[in-house]
Amino acid sequence: xxxxxxxxxxxxxxxxxxxxxxxxxxxxxxxxxxxxxxxxxxxxxxxxxxxxxxxxxxxxxxxxxxxxxxxxxxxxxxxxxxxxxxxxxxxxxxxxxxxxxxxxxxxxxxxxxxxxxxxxxxxxxxxxxxxxxxxxxxxxxxxxxxxxxxxxxxxxxxxxxxxxxxxxxxxxxxxxxxxxxxxxxxxxxxxxxxxxxxxxxxxxxxxxxxxxxxxxxxxxxxxxxxxxxxxxx
Numbered sequence: 020x021x022x023x024x025x026x027x028x029x030x031x032x033x034x035x036x037x038x039x040x041x042x043x044x045x046x047x048x049x050x051x052x053x054x055x056x057x058x059x060x061x062x063x064x065x066x067x068x069x070x071x072x073x074x075x076x077x078x079x080x081x082x083x084x085x086x087x088x089x090x091x092x093x094x095x096x097x098x099x100x101x102x103x104x105x106x107x108x109x110x111x112x113x114x115x116x117x118x119x120x121x122x123x124x125x126x127x128x129x130x131x132x133x134x135x136x137x138x139x140x141x142x143x144x145x146x147x148x149x150x151x152x153x154x155x156x157x158x159x160x161x162x163x164x165x166x167x168x169x170x171x172x173x174x175x176x177x178x179x180x181x182x183x184x185x186x187x188x189x190x191x192x193x194x195x196x197x198x199x200x201x202x203x204x205x206x207x208x209x210x211x212x213x214x215x216x217x218x219x220x221x222x223x224x225x226x227x228x229x230x231x232x233x234x235x236x237x238x239x240x241x242x243x244x245x246x247x248x249x250x251x252x
Contacts, residue, residue: 053231
């Protein structure tokens with residue numbers, strides 16, 4: 020799964036990376052984004068890409084209970100074509116979730132608790148998770164836009180940390196993922212795959228990140244690893 024991530028690059032770089040012309044006034048550096056929080060995601064709006072502030076945790080347009088969002092922060096790649104909550108979004112409401120890294124919690128043999136791990140690309144570059152979004156009307160008819168991150172089985176790099184990982188799109192696959200004219204689910208999913216292990220890196224961070232109230236650069240700073248002999252590379 021993917022339960023926390025970061026957008027710790029400035030908006031100017033984000034806009035250049037994702038070919039966006041209009042900034043959003045509320046953009047701030049984020050080091051510890053948690054479910055149900057508002058996040059700028061990238062969607063295709065007519066002829067241009069835009070940042071769209073959305074809440075993390077999908078509420079299907081037909082949903083009756085908004086608390087379903089708590090269980091819909093991730094969408095399994097294996098079931099997005101068939102699960103009612105996702106299959107219509109897969110055809111027409113796909114998005115990019117900009118990120119600079121994400122967190123997973125690794126079990127330590129013989130110890131209670133888990134060690135938070137910061138996972139990013141070796142080149143420290145901005146990348147994008149593949150995501151789906153939807154629009155829901157609350158009882159007062161206010162429009163609420165929400166999103167979910169697609170996950171897949173962990174690659175060999177991450178298997179010692181967690182069994183699943185978010186789908187990180189290759190840069191040359193982002194255009195087709197957002198292309199609204201592509202609606203065939205098989206074609207849409209063609210470029211979704213595990214990111215190469217050669218591109219990834221990880222290090223332990225402190226328990227500071229465990230609280231979503233903490234959202235500073237301290238979240239990603241390396242901390243002592245109780246299992247220094249663990250092979251991550």
